[in-house]
Amino acid sequence: MLEARELSKSYGAVKALDTVSFRAVGGEVIAIVGDNGAGKSTLLKVLSGAITHDTGQLRVGGELVDFRSPHDAEQVGIEAVYQDLALVNTLDVGSNIFLGREIPRKGMAGRIGLIDRRAMRREGREALRDLLGVEFPTMRRTVEMLSGGQRQAVAIVRSASRLEQRGRGVILLDEPTAALGVAQRQRVGMLIKRLASKGHLVVIVSHDLPTVFELASRIFVMRLGRLVTELHANDSDLSTLVGLITGAIEPTDITKVVADDDATASSDINRSSRGTK
């Protein structure tokens, strides 16, 4: 579904991304970990179209894509949820979920720009329940009144429901558990697993290593812009991961696990990719 081949991005002399290659399919949760400045965020931004890579190829569902903006990435079914969540605190949950694609009223009223708030609340509630398994007490509450976990849920469901409209896709999560307490972290973890079980590919960038182990099937370790190794969560442990991140352990020190069974990149997404070469 998502395939990167030798992606590179430089800022002057600094190689933020250095020939990064990987492949992932729908239904997977993959994690990108690394120390500060390792290139995780740059990779995430390249995947979401926020920045453009210098060299290398990016394929979505087998087709070459060339993102000029986040909008291009959304067109082929890649949605990003950044750490700041990009929610409007003063609007209610329904309005936030449907911001930018408000549901019009039926008939003439809809044509002159009237929106159906009740439908937005109802469909927002259904999306939260069906996509994430979360039940909100009321959809009228403004986002500023929500807990951190609830906000995360709203931000995720907004992206996820956009993906649902077009089938399956890729959802990129930047530090999804950073601002959360223990209980809420578990809850967001469940949301992430559920998204993957729906057939989406979930990519998380996180410093929260225990959560990474719990959620991701594969963990990509980045260091100095390079993807140094890929771990399978079940046959590795936290201390190895920490060693790899800090450089205390070299990838050659451990038996490398290369997954070839992922080679069947599914093409769930029917895209109208811009800049397809």
Add this chain to the structure above:
Amino acid sequence: MATADTTKVVEADDAVSAPVRALQIGRDYGIGGFFFLLLLIFSLASPTFLSGPNLLGILTAASVVSLFALAEALVVIAGAIDLSVVPIAALVGVIVALSLNAGIPVWLAVLIGLGVGFLCGLLNASVIEFMNMSSLIATLATLTTLTGVVLLITNGKPIFGVTALAPLGQGRTLGVQNPILVMIATYALVGIVMSQTKFGNRLLAVGGNAEAARRAGVRRRFYVFAPFVACGVISAGAGIVVLGRLGSAQPTFANSILFDAITAVALAGVLLSGGRGSILKVLLGSLIVATIANGLVLLRVSSFWTYVTTGLLLAVAVWADGAVSRAIERTSLSTEHRKEAARA
């Protein structure tokens, strides 16, 4: 629909506790309570206050201020401010008066006036957007410039003998002064637009978090221009109503109208926050400002005290709004901590 899924349905916790709810109710309904308190005090202090003619008088006085407040509110909701509403109205009054005296039909003169308001709003927004200026400074420049332009056009003298708009400014329909009806109609229209349309929803979103709105695919620039243009048109409408009431175009308006309008907006809880605003509350805010002025006159308090009261009211309203918002934030945070602790 959620049936054979791997994860079970989890209950998201109800994050709002009783004290937060109480603070919210205070913020949401405080202005209504304050208005009734004001009515109660003045009706006890003055026997004529609650009489029909006096109440209609308050509404008539509020009709012009409330139009300016409405214009201002749209800009403030979008996270900016417009200081130039009063000279826009003055300019429009002068241009409409000159047009009428030149024999242009009423409907066309009114249309020209609203068009001038439209262009003034467009000018304000263009300066802000393309010259990268804060709305405070940009509209301060417009305020000063337009004041000068109006004085230059009129040579500082009022334009008398404008009778064509008298029905609008002085007439009555079913016993109610027409300016009051203009006020009600405008508020109803803007209220519906803000609460029921895609435009209103997106304007609130841009005011609340412009970056989030942009990322959700909202054309930000349109929502920078729209509130200023709407503000210009509504201010122009206010200028036309004033022209009709006075029968003459005044080159200068009292500055206090701007202060009253901003105070009304602040009372409505729109100011500071951006992205928040109930149109009905802006109307209530305007009524409060008009009621205080009226009540103090009835009590034979010097009109100078009206300035003092309105100024204090502005300060208290902004302070209370901020204090309540901070208290809500603090209380809900501490509640969340307690819940976390209880789970652990």
